[in-house]
Amino acid sequence: MPAAIQELLSILNLEQLEHNLYRGRSPKVAWQRVFGGQTIAQSLVAAQRTVEGDRHVHSLHGYFMRPGDINVPIVYEVDRIRDGSSFTTRRVVAIQHGKAIFSLEASFQLDEPGLEYQMPMPLDVPAPETLKSQRELLEEAPHVPDMIRMFWAKERPLELRPVYAEHYSSRDKLPPLQKVWIRLTGPVPNDRPTRAAVLAYLSDMTLLDTATFAHGRGIFDPDIQAASLDHAMWFHREHSLDGWLLYTQDSPSTSGARGFTRGALYAQDGTLIASVAQEGLIRLRTKPAK
Numbered sequence: 001m002p003a004a005i006q007e008l009l010s011i012l013n014l015e016q017l018e019h020n021l022y023r024g025r026s027p028k029v030a031w032q033r034v035f036g037g038q039t040i041a042q043s044l045v046a047a048q049r050t051v052e053g054d055r056h057v058h059s060l061h062g063y064f065m066r067p068g069d070i071n072v073p074i075v076y077e078v079d080r081i082r083d084g085s086s087f088t089t090r091r092v093v094a095i096q097h098g099k100a101i102f103s104l105e106a107s108f109q110l111d112e113p114g115l116e117y118q119m120p121m122p123l124d125v126p127a128p129e130t131l132k133s134q135r136e137l138l139e140e141a142p143h144v145p146d147m148i149r150m151f152w153a154k155e156r157p158l159e160l161r162p163v164y165a166e167h168y169s170s171r172d173k174l175p176p177l178q179k180v181w182i183r184l185t186g187p188v189p190n191d192r193p194t195r196a197a198v199l200a201y202l203s204d205m206t207l208l209d210t211a212t213f214a215h216g217r218g219i220f221d222p223d224i225q226a227a228s229l230d231h232a233m234w235f236h237r238e239h240s241l242d243g244w245l246l247y248t249q250d251s252p253s254t255s256g257a258r259g260f261t262r263g264a265l266y267a268q269d270g271t272l273i274a275s276v277a278q279e280g281l282i283r284l285r286t287k288p289a290k
Contacts, residue, residue, distance in 0.1 A: 005186030008157040011038065012197050014045050020078040022046045026070040029154070034068025034101075036228040037204030039094055041197045043104040046076035047090035048193045055088050055108040057196050061232045062104040069096050086110050118236065118272040119264070121246060125163060128181035128244045134160035141168040143218055158202055159183045167209075173216040176251035180206050183244045195241055199274060202245075203233055203265065208280040211251040211259025225283040229258065232277045244268045257283040 007027050014022040024042040026034050040062055048057070068074060079091040087109050094102040138144050163179035166172065182205065188198050208226060209219045219226050249263040263276040 002155070002157070002186040004155045004157040005184065005188075008198070008201070009189070009194070012041055012045050012194065012201075014042060014049070014076065016049070017075070020050060020080065022049065022076040022078070024074045024076060026068070026074070029070065032067075032070075034070050034074070035204070036064060036231065037201040039064070039068055039074070039102045040104065040204060040231055040233075041201035042074065043076055043092040043094055043102060044106060044200050045193070045197050046078050046092050047104070047106045047108075048197070050078050050080055050090060051088050051108045055110055056192055056238075057106050057235055058109045059232070059234045060104055060106040060200065061230070062102060063230045064102050064228050066096075066099060066101040067227070068094075068101050072096055074101070081105075086112070121266040121270040121272070122179070122248060125179060125246060128161045128183070131161040131163065131181065132165065134162055134180075137162065137165055137168040143171060144168070144220055155185075157185055158205065159185055160205065162206075167213055167218060171216045171218070174213040176210055176214045178206060178210045178213070178247075178249040180247045180249070181244045182247055184241055188241045190240070192238060195238070196235060198241060199235070199239075199265070200233060203247075203263070203274065203276045204228065204231065204278075206247070207249055207261050207263055207276065207278050208259060208282070210249045210261045211254050211280065211282055214251070214254070223285050225281065225285050227281045229279050229281055234275045235273075236275065237271055237273050239267050239271065239273045245273070254282060257281060 011025055014024045017023050075095045077093045081091055082089040087107055090106050092104045093100050161181040166174055182202055188195055212219055217224055246266040247263055249261055251259055251261045253260045258279050259282040260279045265274045266272055
């Protein structure tokens with residue numbers, strides 16, 4: 001198993017400190033704050049540890065309050081809000097330095113039969129094998145800081161292949177749409193809670209970027225201050241995560257220094273696995289970052 005996948009699974013394996021209390025760590029990377037997808041996924045794992053095994057997450061809603069510090073552990077406190085006959089609800093607060101950095105509510109449900117329908121996957125999307133990887137595009141991109149290029153050049157648990165590459169090479173105003181193929185670089189255990197956590201982890205990838213396209217800007221531009229503010233996710237169908245996933249994204253609105261984005265995660269065979277929505281801070285700096 002590739003080292004990057006082993007590390008991802010390791011950081012999702014939280015340490016239990018006490019009843020309803022767990023501790024997680026961050027990978028040692030040259031980055032100033034904890035990746036939002038990590039905090040979402042670890043919070044979900046903490047909630048899962050308090051839920052009966054026959055109930056599975058169907059939705060989560062989280063708020064980012066402070067940047068996470070990669071150099072110290074994160075403590076996750078779980079509130080067992082409700083255990084019903086079909087649904088279970090949990091609230092999780094992620095804490096560092098005695099303060100909340102993230103909060104999450106998640107709902108779990110017994111598997112039930114019911115009506116079935118899904119929006120079809122977009123047609124005429126190029127196969128991932130025909131596209132350049134995000135790493136290759138970043139190496140060629142003139143607007144991306146060297147630090148970002150170096151960060152993405154390291155071994156990662158995910159491979160990304162964007163369908164649209166214009167925003168890597170230009171600052172033209174583009175439609176606020178994005179499609180990205182995503183593949184894990186190694187296998188995920190045949191364990192439904194772990195797969196849900198990994199899916200939550202990758203759901204934060206590239207999403208906020210889409211809100212900058214209509215303005216001819218990029219998330220890493222020195223005059224942009226960007227950060228996720230909230231994150232919502234709905235899990236429609238279980239999947240093994242053993243192949244390419246298509247992440248389709250759009251941004252209906254930017255206003256008030258915030259950008260709103262939506263996403264859908266499809267398996268390569270067209271199965272709709274999950275839907276995502278996020279609002280993030282997109283603030284113009286009065287002084288460019290150094």
